Amino acid sequence: MYIVSACLMGVNCKYSGGNNKNENVINFLKDKEFTVVCPEQLGGLATPRVPVEIVDGDYVNKVGENVSTNFINGANETLKIINMYNDIELIILKDGSPSCGSGKIYDGTFSNVKINGMGCTAKLLMKKGYKIKSENDF
DSSP states (O other): OEEEEGGGGTOSOSTTSOOOOOHHHHHHHTTSOEEEEOHHHHTTOOSSOOOEEEETTEEEETTSOBOHHHHHHHHHHHHHHHTTOSOOOEEEEOTBOTTTOSSEEEOSSSSSOEEEOOOHHHHHHHHTTOOEEEGGGO
16 A cells, blocks of 8 residues: 555645646556545645745744644644555655655745755654655655
8 A cells, every 4th residue: 555645646735726746656656556645634724725834843834823733633644544554565745845745845934945854744654664755756
């Protein structure tokens, strides 16, 4: 079983209301069993939504609202879904996301600058021992 960020499969759940459809990920999964997740929606955030970045350890949107609870809840809800399966081969998450980023995240200044780091869900899942890759690995 594979778990994948819904936006990478073409689901319009990105903060802007669009998606991050990735043909390489879709082709990789074409003959595999998988489940899609969007931790931000699972955490109760709407689509579209105000962009969020990690600022001093908190998840803050561009207008200054702290939405950390939504991100933590979304990570935990994602883990609940994953725990429904016995054999997770791989989790593929959208890099750059404050939820799913597994290598890069935005720097918290809303200036489109990426830094090394991990999003809320990626951190939780890695801590639980799951193998995570981003779309950049395909």
